[in-house]
Amino acid sequence: MDLRARIEDLRNKIRYHNHRYYILDDPEISDAEYDRLIRELESLEQDNPRLVTPDSPTQRIAVEPAKEFPKAPHFPPMLSLANAADENEVLEFDKRVKKKLLDIGILEYIVEPKLDGLAVELIYEDGSLSVGSTRGDGEVGENITQNLKTIKSIPLVLLPPENVTYPHRIAVRGEVIMEKTDFDELNAQRARQDEPLFANPRNAAAGSARQLDSRITAQRQLDAFFYGVGDCAELPCDTHYDVVTFLKNAGLKVNPNISLCSDIEDAIAVCKDIEFRRNEFPYEIDGAVIKVNCLEYQNRLGSLSKSPRWAVAYKFAPQQETTVVRNIIVQVGRTGALTPVALLKPVKVAGVEIRRATLHNQDEIDNKDIRIGDTVIVQRAGDVIPEVVKVITAERKGTEKKFSMPESCPVCGCKIVKSQKEVVSRCPNQTCPAIIKENIKHFVSRRAMNIEGLGVKMINQIVEKNIVKTVADLYYISCDEWKNLDRMAEKSARNIVDAIEKSKQAGLERLVFALGIRHVGEHTASIVVQNLKSIDGIKNASKETLLSIHEIGPEVAESITDFFNQETTINIIDRLSNAGISMDPVKVQKGEQLAGKTFVFTGTLKDFSRTEAAKRVELRGGKISSSITGKTDYVVAGENSGSKYAKAQTLGITIIDEEGFKQLIS
Ligand SMILES: [Zn+2]
Structure with a gap:
């Protein structure tokens, strides 16, 4: 393909995806892939300036506002932010700013999470909301006042000022978002109704806020945070921090995670902290924004054509990518639950290569209509197992294959049970090798009994050779038996025996967690032990007793009583006890040794x-x-x-x- 044709091809693709993204709120590619198209076009155009045309997407990324909404101009324009991909680019930003301010020494910054939603502007005239609009291309957006008024956190009238006079007109800027749980609920509901799914909370927020029928918007769970004002000149503020406080006092929702930083190093540390905690926020965050705090400095720095010189967005690695489902297999978990897993064409997401994604269950596969061979958007957020967000049906060739769960366990061949109230299929065979293996893996894991050196391959071997049938059997394997296993040296056998011996003192909290009772995680295990004090106390606890413990609900209580009513459980506990495993709680002392630290x-x-x-x-x-x-x-x-x-x-x-x-x- 010659250069001219390649450039035109890229432009057409970008325009197409712009439309899918901004107008239809239904993107077909991941942001990362979209960015790659833009970057390729930018670099081709940079090398060949003759070929740049005024209508190239690089000249204006955003598209025209949809025709259906009235236009809403922005004064001053809503600029976008320049990006910094890493720490060095943030340091360069700091250098540029300081140089422009005639080599000022130290500069205060504000850092705030960059919410991934729909940018909006609210105009308040004499304290009343008159126009609410989208950002659009920054100069002109769409007037969506009616829709924004349905968002409960947006005040229609500002709180009366204390000791200050409001300017006649205030243009407040912020972001409309949808929380992750509301997004999941909305998509689940859409799947049930056979409606197309939203790729992420941002698309859901944008799609909901830009409904022509504001009654639909009102049904969606939207929220909004505000972080700035178009023209601060008339505000009683000297710093950006003052502006945020002003907004808060005026009754607008501001993000509680805004930090004042004494210098750029501090700002970078806060950015990294936000990135580290990124998945703990109830809403999605795609970066952190660093702003010069002093408004006078902001004015002196001014703006480039598209973005202010006094702010930069520190971008986090994208958590979504596009890839292909090569196959779907079934895994048997610790509780016998059968989980379909997509084997993916390997793809890097947020810095880590992923090869598989959980598909949860058959209902999920049906709802999302995931087929073998499909091109899909996958997501990986922190420690959460990667999952398929949606299928890009436009990529279907007709050769994709539907998948359905097997009738029998792929490991032991037992007939699968599917209970009425659950969507999960289970292998009911407690002696299924897959279940034993998973039980042991969990039992020896770091947060459970923490038996080091007992890896997956070794566990597979001892289960397949019938050396263990329950976790208790681990404590009855002799050093010689370990030595006789494949790929086992004298020293590693010794180490495993020592590690198993050491685990006997792990304490009751860890043991209860390690037993792998359904719905009983680390935290629940520890409160159960704190309240019931001994293994007998737990074994004999009635559902009522368990329910009287704060934080324990009916599902957990039932799961615990069911577990301890099984004969196999009692046998395992007896065998563990006979092997000398400590059944005493680890006494966590409420102390003062760290008081004031x-x-x-x-x-x-x-x-x-x-x-x-x-x-x-x-x-x-x-x-x-x-x-x-x-x-x-x-x-x-x-x-x-x-x-x-x-x-x-x-x-x-x-x-x-x-x-x-x-x-x-x-
Ligand atoms: Zn099985």
């Missing part, structure tokens, strides 16, 4: 979740903070700790690793 966590810990680690600190009288200041006592640095580590070093704060942390709380 402030902790900051950075990076990933191996043996604790952040919440778990924080709980341990708080239980001992300590406090948790998200950013490092002179008042921080300890920085706990896990793997991949970011710039906080460096900052702690410069401030001379005690840095401890996970081992050090364990000693501190032991």
Whole structure:
């Protein structure tokens, strides 16, 4: 293909996807793939400036507002933000800003999460909402006042000012979003009604806010956060932080995670912290925005044609990609549940290569109409197992194959049971090798009995050779037996025996979790033990007793009583007890040894979740903070700790690793 043709081809593709994305709210490709098209076009045009035409998508990325809504001009225009792909680009931004401000020394910044939604403007005239509009191309958007008025968090009238006078006209800017749980619910409902699914909460928010019939908008769960004002000159504010406070006092919703940072290093640390916690937010975040705090400096810096010079968006890695479902297989889980899994053409998502995605169950496959051979959008958010968001039906060739769950267990051949109230199919055979393997994997895992050195291959071997039938059997394998296994050296056999011996003291909390009772996670296991004190207490607890424990609901209570009513469970517990496994709770002492100490966590810990680690600190009288200041006592640095580590070093704060942390709380 010659250059001219390639450029035209790219432009057509981008225009097509623009339309799918902005007008139909139904994209066919991932953002990452879209960005690649744009970048390729940009670089071709950069090398061949003669071929740039005024109608190229690089000249104006956003599309015309849909014809159905009245136009709404923006004064001043709603600019978009320049992006920074990494820390270095943020540092360059800081350098540029300082240079433009005639080599100013230190600059204060504001950092806020960049919400992934629909950018909007609200005009308040004499305190009343007059026009609400979308960003559109930045100069002109769509007037969607009626729709925005259906969003309950948007005030129709601002709160009366205290000691200040409002300007006659205020143009407030923010983002309309949909929370992740509301998005899931909406998509589930659409799937039931055979309607096309939204690819992500942003598309759902945009699609809902831009409904011609505002009654539909009103049914959707939308929310909005506000972060700026078009023209701040008439506001009683000196800094961006003042503006945010002003908005808050006026009754507008502002994000609680806005931080004032003393310098760019601090700002970067906050960005990384937001990125680390990204999946804990109830809504989607695709980056963090760094803004110069002082409004006078903002004015002096001014804007380029499309974006202000005083702000930059630190972009996180995209969590969605497009790939192909090569096959669908079935896995048997710990509880016997059969899970269909998509084997994917390998694709990198948020920095990690993924090869499989869970399809949950047959209903999910039917709802999303996922077929073998389909091109799909996959998503990976943090530790959550990757999943297929939707099928790109436009890519279907007609050769795709439908999938249905097998009638019998793919491992033991037992007939599958599907209960009425559940959508899950199960293998009912408690001696199914797949179930035994999964039980052992869970039992030995780090957060359960923490038996090191017992990997998947070894577990497969001892189950297949009939050496173990339950987790209790692990404690009855002799060192010689271990040695006789394939690929097992004397030393590693010794290590496994030692690790198993050590696990006997793991304590009742871990043991209850390790038993793998349905619906009983780490946290539930520990509250059950705290309340019932002993294994007999738990074994004999009635449903009523369990329900009287705060946080335990009927489903969990039933699952626990069912589990301990089984003869196999009692046998396992007896065998564990006879092997010398401690059935005593680990006494977590409520102490004061960390009283008044402030902790900051950075990076990933191996043996604790952040919440778990924080709980341990708080239980001992300590406090948790998200950013490092002179008042921080300890920085706990896990793997991949970011710039906080460096900052702690410069401030001379005690840095401890996970081992050090364990000693501190032991
Ligand atoms: Zn089976």
